[in-house]
Each structure stands twice: as C-alpha cells, then as structure tokens.
Amino acid sequence: MTWFRCAETRPWASMRLFCLPHAGGSAVFYRSWAKEVSPAVEVHAAQYPGRADRMADPFVTDAHQLARLLAGAMAPLMDRPTALFGHSMGAVLAYEVARLLQERGSAPVHVFASGTRAPHDRGEDRVAGRDDDAVVAEIVGLGGTDAEALRDPELRELVLPYVRNDFALIEDYAHRPGTRLAVPITAIVGDSDPHVTEEQAAAWGEVTDGRFALKVLPGDHFYLVPCQSDVIAEIHRTLEVPAAS
Template sequence: MSWFRCPETRPWASMRLFCLPHAGGSAVFYRPWAKAVSPAVEVQAVQYPGRADRMADAFVTDAHQLARLIAGAMAPLMDRPAALFGHSMGAVLAYEVARLLQERGTPPVHLFASGARPPHDRDDDRVAERDDDGVVEAMVKLGGTDAEVLRDPELRELVLPYVRNDFALIEAYEHRDGTRLAVPVTAIIGDADPHVTEAQAKGWGAVTDGRFALTVLPGDHFYLTPQQPRVIAEVQRTLEVPA
C-alpha cells in the first residue's frame, strides 16, 4: 500500500509538497489543499498505517522508524524539489524526515512546522496512558474534526486504537543528536493554541543552520482549518511559487 495520497496528480508541477498529519489524523485532512494550492505544486499527503484505507496495516510504534519509512517511500518522488509540511505530531515527523533526506543528499527545499513545539522541547502530558474517555477528552480539547468522530460509539471503536498509538508514538519520542539541518524552517502556530506558545515555537530556529521564520495566525491548535487560505498563501510565498 502506498504511503502517499495525491488528490490531484500534476506532472507539470515544479514542486511537491509532502504533508504529514497530526496524531489521530489521516491524509484526507490535506485533501482540500490540492484544489487551493498553486497549480505549480503537487500535494502528496502521507497516509500513516493503521487508519482509513490502511486500516489493515500494522501500526508503527516508533517515531524514528516511521520517519525512516516515510523518507524511504519518498525516494522515487524526489525527482522534483520537495517541501515538507507537518502539523503537530506531523511537524516532528517532518523534521526527522528532513534530516534523513539531507543525509541522503536530497534535502527538502523547506520545512514547515505547524502547531508544534520543537523536537527538543517535548510535552510531559501522557495522553496515551489515559483510559478511553481520557483520550477522547484530550482530542476534544485540541479540537479538529477527529474529535467529532469520537462522539460516535461505532466510529470511536475504530478510531481510538490508532489515536492512542499516535499519542504513544509522539509521547515516547526523544530527540537524538545527529544530522543538523541546513534547511530553511518556518514555524506556524495559532495565537490561542494551548499546546504551543509563541516563545516555544521560536525554538524551531535552533534546529537548523538555515533561515528561520515564525508566523502566528488567529486560532487554536487547529487554526489551519479556518485559516487555510492564509496558511497556503504563506507556503506559496515562502516557496516562491505563483499563486
């Protein structure tokens, strides 16, 4: 099963944007981006195993292993410049993928880290260890469409295992010394995100020798849903692609 979902194949596109979902998320989260982004960009959304059309695939329980699998799957698609966009858990995974790609001589042109603390500043909260109601409560607090799904008992039974796996994966993640990024990084957060403050988001500047920028938009942890046009405009401006 492929690791990527491409809502609209664009053989003429000058660049690919690989999008990594949040904990409990799937590739469908980025489906609207394909229509909204410049024709010069092809969106490739990562589909983690154990959910949606990969429900039968075994979970990956280690963030470093998951990053290696994603980076390996990207290899055939690196015939064009590539940028990475990750939200929340996806931002940390995108960072690890960027390190691996750089090591292999095919660094991304840019890393966008959305709604996340930097890799060396982890949250002490342990959602994965809570009971089912506790996991649901954490999802509802963060917001997003996944929280609504968890209100349906039947869907909840399907969704909770991979939500719990994702929380366990990111909560067990530890930053390791190694390749230092030379890739430019942009951190983007919502001004009312309970998960990451502006001061914490600035810490992303410490992970790269490339240039760093921070963008703060109105909204909570899932600011990028209502602010989609502004997020995409920021990505396009940064990547210097026509709107």
C-alpha cells in the same frame, strides 16, 4: 500499500509538497489543499498505517522508524524540488524526515513546522495511557475531531486504537544528536494554541542552520482549518511559487 495520497496529479508541477498529518489524523485532512495550492505544486499527503484505507496495516510505534519509512516512500518522488509540511506530530516527523533526506543528499528545500514545540523541547503531558473517555476528551479539546462522531461507539472502537498509538509514538519521541539540519524552517502557530506558545514555536530556529521564520495566525491548535488560505499563502510566498488563479 503506498504511503502518500495525491488528490490531483500534476505532471507539470515544478515542486512537490509532502504533508504529514497530526496524531490521529489521515491524508484526508489535506485533501482540500490541492484545490487551493498553486498549479506549480503537487500535494502528497501521508497516510500512516492503521487507519482509513490502511486500517489493516500494523501500527508503527516509533517516531524514528516512521520517519525512515516515510523518507523511503518519498525516494521515488524526489525527481523535483520538495518541501515538507507537518502539523503537530507531523511537524516532528517532517523534521526527522528532512534530516534523513539531507543525509542521503536529497534535502528538501523547506520545512513548515505547524502547531507544535521544537523537537528538542517536548512537553511532559501523557495522553496515551489515559482511559478512553479521557483520550476522547483530549481530542475534542484540541478541536480536530468531531465530538459527535466520537460518541458513536462503533466509530470510537475503530478510531481510538490508532489515536492512542499516535499519542504514544509522539510522547515517547526523544530528539537524538546527529545530522544538523541546514534546511530553512518556517514555524506556524495559532495565537491561542493551548499546547504551544509563540516562544516555544520560536525554538524551531535552534534546530537548523538554515533561515528561520515564525508565523503566528489567529486560532487554536487547529488554526490551519479556518486559516487554510493564509497558510497556503505563506507556503506560496516562502517557496516563491505563483498563487492559484
């Protein structure tokens, strides 16, 4: 099973944007981006194992291993300049993938790190070990999942195992010394995100020797849903590609 979903193939595109979802997320989270992003960009969204059309695939339980698998899956798609966008857990994975790609001589041109603390400044909150109701409450509180859907026992039974796996994966993640990133990073954060402050988001500048920018948009942890157009505009501006007409 392939690791990336491309809602709209663009053989003419000058650049590829790889999007990595949050904990409990899937490739469908980025499906609407293809319609709004520049024709010069082809969007590929990661589909982690154990969910959606990969429900039968075994979970990956280690963030560094997941980053290696993602980087390997990207290798055949690196025939043009590449940027990475990751939200929450996906931002940390994007950073680790970028380090691996840089080591292999195919560094991305930019990393967009959305809605999370820097890799070397992780929080102490533990959600993975809580009971089902508490895990659901955390997801609903973040604003990324429909609360009504999670009240459906059958759906909850399908969703909770991979949500719990993702929380454990990112909560067990530890930054390791090694390749220092030279890739420019843009950190983007909602101004009322309960899990990351502007100051914490700014610490992303400490993990790269490349340029760093911080963008603050209105909203909570999932600010990028109502602010999708603003996020995509920031990507266009940063990557210097023409906006969609």
